[in-house]
Amino acid sequence: MVNDKNSQKIVDIIQNFARKHSLFVLAYGTGCGAIEIPPTMTSRYDAERFGIRGAATPRQADVLLITGYLTTKTLKRVIRVYEQMQDPKYVIGFGSCTINGGMYWDSYNTIKVLDKYLPVDIYINGCMPRPEAVIEGFIKLQKKIAEGRADGAKQYKENFEWYRANQKKVLGPTTPHIQEYNW
């Protein structure tokens, strides 16, 4: 509870407590992993007891759940969705495909390492990870939030040029993609 540079302020501790127990999840069902989300949220595994609930739009969401591989086409949409979310925001990479490409390791139109394009806070490995693993991942994220270490959004802001360069490299220079959005 000491108010120095290496620990959190008391107000941060209180805010992080509320943040950790109230995660609004935007599940971006890009790949096959989307099928693991319904059992996680509904009666069998009941993620709501941890304060995890679905959000309808990126504006309301705290967590962006990337469930599986991302093609270059969906990457554009994911970047836009991520930039529409409000701080503090977290990204969970879900399944092997977000870590190293998984079974799409030699595909010509999927990205391999998600962390090069968006700042990932927690990876959940497996192909597919079962709902138990998903909930375990969420609890890890909650721990990170409570300790104040879930700062992916901050890294994204600080290394914005690097992320943008990576994104443009894979999306191509001529694509009318990442504009400067007028929010």
Added chain:
Amino acid sequence: MDILIKILGAVATIIIAFVVGMLYGGLNRKVTARVQNRVGPPFWQNYLDAFKLVSKKTSIHHGVMQHLGPAFLMVSSIGTLLFIPILKGNNWFPNLSFHGDLIFLLYLMVFGSLGLALGAGQTGNPNSAIGVTRGLSQMVGFEIPWVMALVAIMIQYHTTSIADIMHVQEVHGWLMFQKPFAFIAAILAMFGMFRYSPFDIVGAPAELASGPVSEFGGKYLGLMMSSGSIFAFVKLTLYTDLFLGGASNFIELLVKTFLLYMIPVSYGLVSPRYRTEQAVRYFWGWPSFFGLLAILYSVIF
């Protein structure tokens, strides 16, 4: 000194309405979870959600009305709250209830939804526009039986003051039993007012991406959530005052409002969602019929 006590009473009323409304929202989630055979979030989950939403950063700008819409909603909730007598014969929370307040309340209760409609329209999200049109259609539906029930009461007792209606009930007994048709019409209209299933056509999570609020995040969503909780308390207290004889202490108020609250919640738990025209047709069917019966009953007897 008198004005100071009034201000303190008003602030206390707002805090109580917020706490109780949020608590009911949390209990609703818990009850829903138990019915669906799961553990569910703790009952204080809504407080955490609201606190987190308020502590989020908000950097969205679509126009002036977008910022004013949630404020209108809050103003409407708090305004309505202050015009309703919370406890019977109590000097602490009379707030602003004066003669003729029932008709005034009918207007004021719509104000928040219209403000939100303007705010949602400014965001330019198509889901918001669809949600707003659905919400206004639904309001046209349930306002008719609701107004009919109130008019029946006004005709019967020659008063539009809530305080007078509460006084009448001390003499004659609860209006729930004295005017059963009006009570039935009002309860059926309440389903639409609370927007739980089968009348959750405005929010419609899987269909409209939460409708009018789809572009509002962070602090605005927190504000809307708090104002919705306050408004739920307002509606429940109004129903208690009008039909259940009011409450003379807080325990009684909590018991009565909670029992009333469980009516739309439990009906919603076993219902799927209506389409818009089905919802409107529903309200113009049996609820309006009971409203008409109530008015005829008042006029004839």
